[in-house]
Amino acid sequence: FLLTANYTGGSVSVHPVGRDGALGEATDVVRHTGSGPDPERQEGPHAHMVVTDPGGRYVVAVDLGTDTLHTYRLDPRTGTLREHARAATRPGAGPRHLAFHPSGRHAYVVNELDSTLVACGYDAREGILTPGTPHPTVPRTGRAAPTERNYPAGVVVSPDGRFVYVSNRGHDSIALFAAECGGAALRPVSVTPSGGSYPRHIALDPSGGLLFAANQKSGTVTAFRVNRRTGRLTPAGAALAAPVPVCVLPV
Template sequence: MGDARRTRAYIGSFTSAGGRGVLVAELAPDGAALEVVGESDAVADPSYLALAPGGALLYAVSETTEGAAAAFAVGAAEDPAPRLLGAPVPVDGAAPTHLALAAGHLLTANYTSGSVSVLPLAADGSPGPVADVARHRGSGPVAGRQEAPHAHQVLPDPSGRWVLAVDLGTDSVTVSALDPATGTLRPHGTTALRPGTGPRHLAFHPDGGHAYVLNELEPTVTVCRWDAAAGVLEALRETPVVPEDATGDRYPSELVVAPDGRFLWAAVRGHDSLAVLALDASGEKAELTASVPCGGHWPRDLALGPSGRHLYAANERSGDVTWFTVDQETGLPSRAGSVPAPAASCVVFG
């Protein structure tokens, strides 16, 4: 057991594919290595996680056909195993793949249903019954993947004024306003991206004025300008996240922006790589400078460690979390170690 000052990582996984649920790992004194110290299989397929401010509560989706969300009490030094707070709560949506906290509510992106659900949080932080479901509409040109909306991510913008939902099925990002009193989402606007790109996840630049959308069906990232005052996302250009000669499956999954805004990293499944993109001073131009092996197979998630000097890839099909030391001048990740984590799907630190 580590002491209370040791930083922890929480690893989500697919129990339906042999995962152990939510794993708790402690960060070693070197600031990089992980050691698993606890786990909970109380929720089926907790594929994506989010920590509450302060790190005492951990939220998880249950990426099942029924779809649910749950809260765990975490952080106790004497017992690292997550403790489930009540039963998982239905989200009125199928296969939730992502969740985020905003204005006293928990929001889930429901992939199969193509919707975003809003759940109010009780005084103890546990989610209550759904207050609102925003259903997306539309489709895209890629047969078998874009026959209907597929909300893949939902997150608040840095200003806290808006909620953005990234939809793979409709090649779009929807901007809404969340009413904290009622828990309802009011649609504000939609940004259309290039048809067939299949946007999956979005990350903001530290300046708060730019965002980057990682596309799953095309191995590219779309550079965008974000106007928080107006609530408008403007697509500027696309940049590849794999080399020109790359072949085979190339399905980008997650992206991370460096705290100083100089680099962007993206995980690519199939190609099993981590892309390094250099950002210019304006934040509006990205250039692929390197592509390195992810240390395993099928990197579903990518996270930056607390120091900003290490990246962690959750390699779903090889069943591990691999960490990398990042060169602060070039942004190049170098493999430094790994820990077994069957069917790993997500890593968060707190």
């Protein structure tokens, strides 16, 4: 099955994948309900991401409009979703994307509207997420603080589970956090310029040695070498020109 988060409609859809790779008609469309305190961005539900958990047992949908993380069970016979649990983030946080720790016992949620990253405990048996303390993704004060509103976008975890990266649109940077206590705790390490404007998406290559940032407004994709010991980033060559890049997928 192919799972899709539909932002404007605030729903999650399911399509069967045929043996030839073709998609069939939707077997289910689940519409979220509710709203949040931000009248411009949270007037209704906005499902921003849907992903299966590492064990393939549950489906997690992240809703920016309602500050909610939904956990579903997918029926493999009928292709229908049944809600299993919900977890609430801080009101007005605007959860956007989620990435699991390699252990499967933790997940990290980046919040677009309040520029924070939250480590969540995850009970893989029960499919329950437990959000922890929010951490700012940009400096709050000083010369490095944003001069315009910041919107965090992507979140990725290093293959060894030691580091978490977040892209900051507005601040035009990539925040680095150390994942400590087996992934349960986050410690801010550094904030590196993305090398372009509005880094909407970031991705690590399969080895974890390179990180790529799709800078939407500057029309560039920048590459960084990852220090395996510290997690810190250093530029790796000239940027690649690309018209309005919003996603990069290393293979």
